[in-house]
Amino acid sequence: MKPNFEGALEQLTRVRGVRGAVVVDAQDGIALAGALRDGEDGDALAALAGAVMMRLVRGSDAAGLGPARLVYLRGDDGLLCAAPFGGTLLIAVLADRSANLGLVRLALLDAVGGLAA
């Protein structure tokens, strides 16, 4: 059965301040599905989030922390949250700096939980 990527992404983009979300194959850094505001570059988000996530997953595993469940980066102009699921896939969310991190985190974990189930 085809996973409902679009449904999961749509739920994420309903969170206030979220500018877009993509499902990424982290091994390739390629977007499988995306829901983004006009002007946001889904391919760039997928490539960069995939690269960061793969390194962090390897790093946290090597440090004995176990596999990373969620990663977030806060920049001057926004927030990037990513969570892996289903082996090499991940969801990356791009949000405004003013977005509520707790709500973004909750929605993201909900989305990957639903897709992994």
Place this chain on the structure above:
Amino acid sequence: MRTIEPWVTEPLERFLQESQARLVLLTTSSGQVVAQHGFSRSLDVMAASSLGAGIMASTGAIADLMGSSGFGTIVHEGTRQSLILAAIDTPRGRWLGLVVFGRETTVGLVQLFWNVLARELLARMPATVNAPPKRAETFERDLDASLRSLFGR
């Protein structure tokens, strides 16, 4: 890295650093090598340049058959190393890039930074060049001349 045109060096070095690609070959569509990184023998550059130009030409012919305007990028994913062949349409004609990368990076990242490189090359490219127009018939001669410049043979 070795370049025929010095203005290419800086953006190409940045591309290599950001994409973590292993080998890069930048040529004109007539076979003149503009820059290369990672090749140690002129013979390898000659083979890669000819094969890359051939692949782009044959996929262009397939695109014609399909009624498409052409393929800008071709990706070959291998188990240990992968390859991207990409074209940049410049005011001086079509340039071809051949990028080889391993598992330390991803096809998405290499494509992302290739697009950045293409924009930078177009922005920096000198408006005029005092060289005769290149033709397919002179491919081998142009390739040989640029290899002599790059490898000093």
